[in-house]
Amino acid sequence: MSLRIKITPELGSLISFLCIFIFFGVFAPRFLTIESIGSMLNMAAEFGIVVVGVTLLMTGGEFDLSVGSVFALGSFIFVSAISNGVNPYLAFVFVILSGIMIGLLNGLITVKTGIPSFLTTLGTMLFWRGVMLGLSGGQTIPFQIKSRLIENAGGRFVDPFLNSVWIFLVTVLIFHLIFEHSRYGNWLRASGGNKIVGELMGLPVNKTKIQAFIVCSVLASFAGFLDACRLKTFNPLLGQGMELEAIAASVLGGTSLLGGYGTLIGSLFGVLIISALRVGLVMMGMTVYIYFSLVGVILIAAILIKHRFSVKFIKGA
Amino acid sequence: MRMSVLTWLKSKPEFGTFASFLCIFIFFGVFAPRFLTIESIGSMLNMAVELGIVVVGVTLLMTGGEFDLSVGSVFALGNFVFIYLILQNFPIFLGFILAIASGVIIGIINGWITTRFAVPSFIVTLGMLWAIRGFLLFLATKQWWTLYGIQSTFLDVLNGKTFIFYNAVFWFLVLVVIGHIVLENTRFGNQIRACGGDKLNARFMGINVNKLKIFTFMLTGGLAAFAGTTNLSRFRYFHWYLGVGMELEAVAAVVLGGTLLTGGYGTLIGSLIGVLLLSMLRNGMILLGIPGYWYQAIIGAFFIIAMALNIKLRAKR
Amino acid sequence: MSQVPIIELKNIRKFYGKIEALKGVDFLIYPGEIVGLVGDNGAGKSTLVKIMMGVFPPDAGEIFVEGKKVNLRSPSESRKFGFEPVYQETDLISQLNIWRNFFLGKEITKKFFIAKFLDKKKMRDITSKALDNIGIKIKNPDSDIMALSGGERRSVSIGRAWHFGGKILILDEPVTGLSVKETEKVLEYLKKIKKTGCSVVIITHNIYHVYDVADRIAILDRGTKVAEMRKEDCTPEEIMDIIRGKKKIV
Numbered sequence: 001m002s003l004r005i006k007i008t009p010e011l012g013s014l015i016s017f018l019c020i021f022i023f024f025g026v027f028a029p030r031f032l033t034i035e036s037i038g039s040m041l042n043m044a045a046e047f048g049i050v051v052v053g054v055t056l057l058m059t060g061g062e063f064d065l066s067v068g069s070v071f072a073l074g075s076f077i078f079v080s081a082i083s084n085g086v087n088p089y090l091a092f093v094f095v096i097l098s099g100i101m102i103g104l105l106n107g108l109i110t111v112k113t114g115i116p117s118f119l120t121t122l123g124t125m126l127f128w129r130g131v132m133l134g135l136s137g138g139q140t141i142p143f144q145i146k147s148r149l150i151e152n153a154g155g156r157f158v159d160p161f162l163n164s165v166w167i168f169l170v171t172v173l174i175f176h177l178i179f180e181h182s183r184y185g186n187w188l189r190a191s192g193g194n195k196i197v198g199e200l201m202g203l204p205v206n207k208t209k210i211q212a213f214i215v216c217s218v219l220a221s222f223a224g225f226l227d228a229c230r231l232k233t234f235n236p237l238l239g240q241g242m243e244l245e246a247i248a249a250s251v252l253g254g255t256s257l258l259g260g261y262g263t264l265i266g267s268l269f270g271v272l273i274i275s276a277l278r279v280g281l282v283m284m285g286m287t288v289y290i291y292f293s294l295v296g297v298i299l300i301a302a303i304l305i306k307h308r309f310s311v312k313f314i315k316g317a
Numbered sequence: 318m319r320m321s322v323l324t325w326l327k328s329k330p331e332f333g334t335f336a337s338f339l340c341i342f343i344f345f346g347v348f349a350p351r352f353l354t355i356e357s358i359g360s361m362l363n364m365a366v367e368l369g370i371v372v373v374g375v376t377l378l379m380t381g382g383e384f385d386l387s388v389g390s391v392f393a394l395g396n397f398v399f400i401y402l403i404l405q406n407f408p409i410f411l412g413f414i415l416a417i418a419s420g421v422i423i424g425i426i427n428g429w430i431t432t433r434f435a436v437p438s439f440i441v442t443l444g445m446l447w448a449i450r451g452f453l454l455f456l457a458t459k460q461w462w463t464l465y466g467i468q469s470t471f472l473d474v475l476n477g478k479t480f481i482f483y484n485a486v487f488w489f490l491v492l493v494v495i496g497h498i499v500l501e502n503t504r505f506g507n508q509i510r511a512c513g514g515d516k517l518n519a520r521f522m523g524i525n526v527n528k529l530k531i532f533t534f535m536l537t538g539g540l541a542a543f544a545g546t547t548n549l550s551r552f553r554y555f556h557w558y559l560g561v562g563m564e565l566e567a568v569a570a571v572v573l574g575g576t577l578l579t580g581g582y583g584t585l586i587g588s589l590i591g592v593l594l595l596s597m598l599r600n601g602m603i604l605l606g607i608p609g610y611w612y613q614a615i616i617g618a619f620f621i622i623a624m625a626l627n628i629k630l631r632a633k634r
Numbered sequence: 635m636s637q638v639p640i641i642e643l644k645n646i647r648k649f650y651g652k653i654e655a656l657k658g659v660d661f662l663i664y665p666g667e668i669v670g671l672v673g674d675n676g677a678g679k680s681t682l683v684k685i686m687m688g689v690f691p692p693d694a695g696e697i698f699v700e701g702k703k704v705n706l707r708s709p710s711e712s713r714k715f716g717f718e719p720v721y722q723e724t725d726l727i728s729q730l731n732i733w734r735n736f737f738l739g740k741e742i743t744k745k746f747f748i749a750k751f752l753d754k755k756k757m758r759d760i761t762s763k764a765l766d767n768i769g770i771k772i773k774n775p776d777s778d779i780m781a782l783s784g785g786e787r788r789s790v791s792i793g794r795a796w797h798f799g800g801k802i803l804i805l806d807e808p809v810t811g812l813s814v815k816e817t818e819k820v821l822e823y824l825k826k827i828k829k830t831g832c833s834v835v836i837i838t839h840n841i842y843h844v845y846d847v848a849d850r851i852a853i854l855d856r857g858t859k860v861a862e863m864r865k866e867d868c869t870p871e872e873i874m875d876i877i878r879g880k881k882k883i884v
Contacts, residue, residue, distance in 0.1 A: 113625040114628050115625060122568070122620070123617045123624070128614075129613050130611055130613030130615065131614045133611070182749070189727075190734075190738055194727045194729075197726065257440060292454060293447065296446065296449075
């Protein structure tokens, strides 16, 4: 009996993460301290929660470019509500409801009109960013309101980890279970893999997709809420460019751009790769600007490596 | 007779965009003061050109079934190379050629990686977007880049003001006409469509798909850099932030015009209308006195409605 | 035959606009038989089958299922009677493995606290067993669907339709594009399925694809049934002649 390890995309992203981690561990002083790992995870958490939703949706064969705007809108709704005297818990409910509504809208437009979701959400990305800018007048809104909810959502129970780190990890775990061990996960993959066949087999393809749109938007606005609680301010520039970064993190993790295959464990490492790069480069004393270039190069390298493996697999089969 | 003209118009895929263009034009003409003046039309065109030149390349590329998300970064790169070489006392014309060459080289790299390894251009060019942007951030944020005090006939010809139009309007229109003729009336244009429609069939028809694709990537990169040089000769300064977000704006303009997101069909006249539509919306809103923060929201909402209309009209034919 | 047919279609007519696709066709299927539905393109084969599948209703005519008159209003209704289509285009999703495809839409779950989880072990076992019953050997139900050959893939979808209570499997050009060896395999599986009492309708334009396995052959031509015969009573050449219109049978 021989032990054979199938190189899955998750494993690929784990290996690349470890390589980067070890590289910085060796070359960046103080990278292997709890503080530095903490800041790596803290940086990853909010973005990571958004990536979970994007991964889900991409598995279902759809894109969401509006996540960056929805992220900012979530922060804006929470901050402006509590600044106007709304109870923070109620404000939180508003945030989640707005996420549900936005996701439903994205999903309904895509499914009913047949506009590719890439374009639907490009439109809603502009729309919600504009609404948010229009309502806020482009101003940052700081606040000083004290509340259990805000302290818990933006604080840290265990130094140096923000509570959002735990929320992120739990989110990954829950959606991993849904992906691998539930009917919904199966249906979502099928819907993304081949919509027509899915419908032939009697799956509610459109409903499944709309649900994924909703989850994606809710997670994005929830992450915006966490951001507001952490920074105690709203910034209208929040989340710009996040849509493409989130897609990149998913793809780094092994999720297929074409739908039908996705992995949340992979996405977790995809997100960690990006934030490890950021923290590690700073610790090496490099300017943070080079970080963008490196993410770009690593993204291209990752897709090339993945391609080589998959070609071998097909040839071998 | 009049009916037949209408039927002929309706048979064109650009009809939907053209109709919405006319509607909005009339709307602003009636409601926005000073919209129907030559200055306003001039500024509408002037606002459109840089994006427009980029869009010419992107249209050809998307017709061939590929994406280029790096155009915004290449646009900035064109700006940067040009200003850098001018400030190094290079002959301006040589600088111009080298700036365009930088875009062409990026295009070749994008195209080569995409075709050689058969990976999605979406990811390759997304990586390139960050790679170039990071490079520019790294190099160009240490000083203030301006051409203040430099006189040059070449720059004036490239993008000086004639009457109320910047010269780039002229280059833009010439490029659209050339591109239109190429796409509609040449073998090359036909082959691009074939590649975007069905790569395998195209290969069987004896088309060298890879070569063709690399060429369209090259063209897109070159045109994006050219747009960068015209931008520089108009504004005479460089900032690293130039062209951020341009990639999605270009995609929006192209699909507004009727080009398919999935490739196989493209129209440059449509793209021309798409670009003008976006800048007309902006210009009209300024003249209507709508606060600038709301522009994106209106453009986003309009975009979705226009796409739904496009799809409806296409289904009717 | 004294048996009650599973499905009986009487005097079915269907118009597409002004074109009459079916001009009053009778068609019936008994339990445990393989029927070949043969005809050229445009003969009305797929229209007839789509009516059986409940994709659209006939413009005139009656449908009886086990002797009772019914209206088939939707594919899911038709499926409740056990009419399972196996589509010409492969109806498997390449990104999912074998058991996920096999159970797609009919997943078995078990309750764990409040959540329902997939019972993977059970589904793997059933997949292997079900495929084994009709003679398809697969090493591992977890392997990629793309690792199977074209014939095996088609067999998996046939096996799936059979397993989930299909009384009549409707196969549209099941062996088109397969090699001779693979064709034989697929037909072999169909014979095994027939032995379990399940009926099979094979739609094809090529009589040689069904002649080996079919018990009965019905021939459609431009919307009418021009002939119907038991296999013993005819040769493939005769049938080809009928299709080509050289020979008329009263």
